[in-house]
Amino acid sequence: MERELRVRPIKDGTVIDHVKAGQALNVLRILGIKPGSKEIVSIVMNVPSKKMGKKDIVKVENRELREEEVAQISLISPEATINIIRNYEVVEKYKVTPPEYVIGMLKCPNVNCISNTSEPVESKFMVTRENGIKLRCYYCERVLSENIADHLL
Amino acid sequence: MNFKNRDILSTRDLTREEIDYILNTAEKFDKNPQEFSDLLKGRILALVFYEPSTRTRISFETAMKKLGGEVISLGAVEASSIAKGENLSDTIRIVSSYADAIVLRHPKDGASKLAAEVSPVPVINGGDGAGHHPTQTLLDLYTMRKENKLEGVRIALVGDLKYGRTVHSLIYALTFYSAKITLVAPEELSMPRDIIEDIKRIGGDIEETSDLKEVIPEVDVLYMTRIQKERFPDPNEYRKVAGIYRLTPELLESAKEDMIIMHPLPRVDEIDPRVDETPQAKYFEQAKNGIPVRMAILSLVMGAL
Ligand SMILES: [Zn+2]
Numbered sequence: 257m258e259r260e261l262r263v264r265p266i267k268d269g270t271v272i273d274h275v276k277a278g279q280a281l282n283v284l285r286i287l288g289i290k291p292g293s294k295e296i297v298s299i300v301m302n303v304p305s306k307k308m309g310k311k312d313i314v315k316v317e318n319r320e321l322r323e324e325e326v327a328q329i330s331l332i333s334p335e336a337t338i339n340i341i342r343n344y345e346v347v348e349k350y351k352v353t354p355p356e357y358v359i360g361m362l363k364c365p366n367v368n369c370i371s372n373t374s375e376p377v378e379s380k381f382m383v384t385r386e387n388g389i390k391l392r393c394y395y396c397e398r399v400l401s402e403n404i405a406d407h408l409l
Numbered sequence: 410m411n412f413k414n415r416d417i418l419s420t421r422d423l424t425r426e427e428i429d430y431i432l433n434t435a436e437k438f439d440k441n442p443q444e445f446s447d448l449l450k451g452r453i454l455a456l457v458f459y460e461p462s463t464r465t466r467i468s469f470e471t472a473m474k475k476l477g478g479e480v481i482s483l484g485a486v487e488a489s490s491i492a493k494g495e496n497l498s499d500t501i502r503i504v505s506s507y508a509d510a511i512v513l514r515h516p517k518d519g520a521s522k523l524a525a526e527v528s529p530v531p532v533i534n535g536g537d538g539a540g541h542h543p544t545q546t547l548l549d550l551y552t553m554r555k556e557n558k559l560e561g562v563r564i565a566l567v568g569d570l571k572y573g574r575t576v577h578s579l580i581y582a583l584t585f586y587s588a589k590i591t592l593v594a595p596e597e598l599s600m601p602r603d604i605i606e607d608i609k610r611i612g613g614d615i616e617e618t619s620d621l622k623e624v625i626p627e628v629d630v631l632y633m634t635r636i637q638k639e640r641f642p643d644p645n646e647y648r649k650v651a652g653i654y655r656l657t658p659e660l661l662e663s664a665k666e667d668m669i670i671m672h673p674l675p676r677v678d679e680i681d682p683r684v685d686e687t688p689q690a691k692y693f694e695q696a697k698n699g700i701p702v703r704m705a706i707l708s709l710v711m712g713a714l
Contacts, residue, residue, distance in 0.1 A: 322550075368538050370519040375496050377523055395519025396538065399603040 264298075269317040269341050276333040277302050282311035282405035286328045295319055296366075308335060328361060330354040331389050332405045354389060357382045362391065362400070362407045379409070388394040404406065410563050413712030416525040417533045419541040425585040426472075432551050434714065442475055448526060448713050449478030455508035456482035457500065457524075458503070458535070459515045464696065465535050465544075467651050469512050472703035476713075481508060493568050498527050507531045509711050513537070531710040539572050539640065545673055546578040548702040551648060552695040553630060559586050564630040564650035567593040567621060567654055568679060570600040572640035575673045582614040591624050592617045595650050598636065621654050626663040631656070631689075633672045633679050657681040664689060671695050 269310040275283055280299045291294055296317040300385045305311040305387040320340055321329075328369060330334050330352035338355040360378035371393065380394035411431045415474055419427070438445060454473045456466055468482045483504070497520060504511055505528040513524050518538030527534040536542040553559040558665065564583065566576045571594055579599070590613065599617065608615050620622060620668050633656060641647040655678060656670065672680060673691040684690055708714045 366518055368516075369517050370497070370517040370523050370537075371514075373496075373517060375498055375523060377498070377526075393519065395522050397519070 259264055265344055266296075266298075266315055266317050266341055269296075269315065269319050269320055269343055271339040271346075271395065272314040272316075272321075272329065273311070273337045273339060274305070274308060274333075275310055275312040275314060275329075276335065277308070277310035279333045279405070280314050282332050283312075283314045285405065286325055286332075286408065287319075287321070289316070292362045298340060301403070308388060326352055327355050328360060328408060331358070331362075331383070331395070334385065334389055354383050354385060357394070358391070361409060362404070363409055364393045364396060365400055365407060366393065366396045366398040369393060371395050412709035413710075414531050415710055416521075417543050417706055417710060418525055419534065420543045420546045421541070423543075423582075426538040428547065428582060430583065431547055431702070431709065432528060432554055433616070434705035434709060435551050435698075435701040438704040438708075439698075442701070442704075445476055445704070445708070447477040448708055449473065449476035449711060452509045452711055452713070453503045453507065454478055454480050454513075454707065455511045456480060456535075457511055457513045458483060459497075459513075459520075460513050460536070462536065463512055463626035464556040464699075465512075465514060468678070468696075468699040469533075469535070469544075469703050469707075472700050472707055475700065476704055476708060477709070497523060497568050501528050501532075510707065516535055517697075532705060533710065536574055539574050539577070541578045542574045543578055544703055544706060545575045546582050546697070547706065548695065548699045549575070549579055549671065549673070550582055551577055552671060552691060552698045553669075555698065556691065558587075558629045558669060561587045561589070562630055563589045563591075563628045564601075564633045565591040565621075565624045565628045565634060565646050566634070569598045569636045569640070569650075570594040570634070571598045572637055573634045576600070576634060580604065580608060580613075580615075580631070582612055584608060586612055590615045593619065593621050593624055593630065593654070595651055597646060603613050610634050621656075621661075622660060623666075625660060626665070629665065629668055631664070631668060631670045631710065633670065633676070633692075635672075635675065635677050652678055655681060656684055658683050658687060661689060662685060 298315040300313040302310045306314050334354050336352045339346050359380050364379050381391040384390045411587050416463050501524045512533045512535045513521050514535040515537045520537040521534035558701045570576050639648050669691040670689045674696055
C-alpha cells in the first residue's frame with residue numbers, strides 16, 4: 257500500500273489493493289456500489305506498482321467483504337489483496353485466492369447451454385489459472401477468459 | 410475395470426485404457442453375439458430423445474434387444490409431457506425410477522451432465538447440443554481399430570467442424586492414439602478455437618486447411634460430416650457453405666488404396682452415391698459397428714459383465 261496516501265486513510269472498512277489495472281469499477285460492481293449507494297468509496301486507478309506495473313486501489317468505508325464478493329474479485333483480479341481496517345489499523349491482510357469452482361456466480365456465455373434454461377440448475381464453472389483466470393462451464397465446457405466481469409450474475 | 414453405474418457423458422471422461430476396454434468388450438460381442446443373448450434379461454433401458462435421431466435410437470434399441478433386455482421410450486416430443494413444459498430434470502427423475510439406464514438426446518449443450526446429476530441410474534449421452542456424442546466416438550474408434558487404422562493414423566475431419574458434435578467428441582479421443590489430424594472446413598465452419606487449443610495443450614498433432622483435394626492423397630482415414638442445416642441460425646449462412654465438399658470417385662483417384670472413408674450418417678450430398686461402390690467406403694460398416702459397441706456400453710454400465 258505504498259501509495260495509499262494519495263487518498264486519505266480510512267478509519268473502518270476495507271482497502272482492496274493490487275487490483276488489476278482497469279478493474280476498479282468492476283470491483284465496485286461486485287460490491288453492488290453504484291450511483292445512489294451510501295458507502296464512502298475512494299478509487300485510485302493506474303497507480304504505478306513495483307509488482308504489477310500498474311494497479312488500481314479501491315477503499316470502502318464501514319464495510320467488510322463477504323466471502324462470495326472476495327471470490328468474485330479473485331476472478332477478475334487474482335493478485336488482489338484485501339486489507340481490513342479497524343480504527344485506522346490494518347487488522348487483517350490477505351491475498352485473494354480463486355476458488356476451484358464457482359456456483360451460481362456467472363452466466364454461461366453459451367446461449368445454448370443447459371444452465372441458461374428454465375431447468376432448476378445453477379451455473380457452475382471450474383476455475384483454472386494459466387496466464388490469468390480461465391473458467392470452464394461444467395455443463396457445456398465453454399471457456400470464459402476475457403471480460404469475466406460482464407458475465408457476473 | 411468397473412463401469413457399473415458409470416455415466417457415459419463425454420469421451421473426455423475416459424482414459425485410453427478405459428476406451429480400449431470398451432472396444433475389447435465390443436469385439437467380444439461382435440464375434441459371438443449369440444453367447445450374450447440373455448445378458449440383460451429383465452433389465453430396462455429408457456430412451457429419452459428430445460430430438461429426432463432414428464439411427465441412434467434404433468441402434469440402442471437393437472443393442473439392448475440383442476442382449477435380451479427391454480426398451481421403453483419417450484414417444485414423439487409433441488405427444489409427451491415435454492411439450493407441456495415439464496423440465497428435463499423432472500422427466501429424468503421419473504424415468505430413472507423405471508429404468509436401469511437412460512440414453513438421452515437433447516438439443517442443449519451439457520443436458521446430459523444435468524441429467525446425470527439428478528439420475529440415480531447411469532446416463533448415456535446420445536448427443537447433447539453441439540457437445541459430445543461419446544457412443545458415436547466409440548463406434549468410430551472401433552471401426553478404425555477393426556480396419557487397423559487407429560494407432561498413429563493420419564485422419565482428415567471434413568465438413569462442419571463447428572456444429573458437428575461427432576467430430577468434437579472424436580478429436581479428443583484421437584489424441585490418445587497419436588493420430589495426425591487435419592481439419593478440413595471453410596472458415597465459417599471451423600473447429601471452435603478452445604477445442605483446438607485444448608488439443609494442442611495435450612500434445613495433439615493438428616493442422617487446418619479448407620482444401621479437401623490436397624489432403625486426400627495424404628490420409629489413411631477420411632472422416633466426412635454432414636453440414637447440418639438445423640444448426641444454422643441464419644439460412645443465408647447455410648446456403649453459403651452447403652455442398653462445399655462433395656466426395657466423388659474422381660476425387661478419390663489420388664487416394665491411398667487402403668484409405669477408408671467414414672461418415673456418421675445420415676449424409677446429404679457430401680458423398681456421391683457412386684462412392685458407395687468403392688473399396689474405401691466403410692460408412693455402412695461403421696453404422697453396423699454401432700451395435701456391438703452399444704452392447705458393450707450397456708452391459709458395462711449395468712454391471713452385467
Ligand atoms: Zn455452459
